[in-house]
Amino acid sequence: MRFHHLDLNLLVALDVLLEEQNITRAAERLHMTQSATSGVLGRLRSFFEDELLVQVGRKMQPTPYALELATPVREVLLTIRSSITAKPVFDPTSSKRHFRLVASDYLISVLFARVIQQIHQQAPSITFEMLSPGDNTSELLTRGEIDLMIVPERYLQEGHPSQLLFEEQHVCVVWQDNPQVGDSLTLEQYMQMGHISVGFGRNRHLSIEDWFMSQYGFNRRLEVITNDFNTLPQLLVGTQRIATMHRRLAELYAQYLPLRILPTPVKIPAMREFMHWHRSMDGDPMHRWLRERIGGIIHSLDQQPEQQPAPLRQVG
Missing domain, CATH: 1.10.10.10 (Winged helix-like DNA-binding domain superfamily/Winged helix DNA-binding domain)
Incomplete structure (x- = not known):
């Protein structure tokens, strides 16, 4: 041509x-x-x-x-x-579309594991590639090399569509047998404890440190920095440290690990997670179908009653 x-x-x-x-x-x-x-x-x-x-x-x-x-x-x-080149008529049941998605391991655990499971039942030939957020994520979106990214509001790029997916609160999590922590925390106690946090990218961006510094003028005492959200609760067990985590992930792990969930000593602003995609994909029928499925699944999960932690087995 x-x-x-x-x-x-x-x-x-x-x-x-x-x-x-x-x-x-x-x-x-x-x-x-x-x-x-x-x-x-x-x-x-x-x-x-x-x-x-x-x-x-x-x-x-x-x-x-x-x-x-x-x-x-x-x-x-x-x-x-x-x-x-996109087909005007689409049939999810026979589609062999391959989607490249950017999402943190936290989102994979609390959302996308269920999304992929349910979509497989409706569209068994659709495949997925899950990419971790990185320093070049914005460039991947701009170049149209990914189909969808799920990111906090501050990472949205002007000129490309987005949709609020859900809001997430933060909670504090400690080992169940931590003798230093009762049923609540004061800010002074919180700041004196050793913390476990997550750092991403070359600059080791720490999710809530900037907010603590701007609000209170000091940083938490970070004793362990890991590179994914799913290791946070695992690294707490058997220690006197504390982690500030997404509520959904904390409740998921509290079903399997000896953990206690506590409210944060101060109100931390809710994190708003958005679906974000290149503007060229806005009218794509399969892309729109995927966005609708993701939104519907997170809505159904939020409507379910809270699960109680599984009882711990006595050893010996």
């Missing part, structure tokens, strides 16, 4: 070349030889009357004009994928 004498297939190559900035890696992704990929780059340079990628030492760097082209080229390709 040609548009103003430009073979639109070349835009696919341009998108990959601008992302990889390397002929060898781009050739591998395009399933072409290096010489053929170099030839494609030559044709692109001729059409746009710009070098697009220039050799700087051992690396290739995009020209200023190439950087201007990167976003509109990606937008055109995403529009073609979602609007032109």
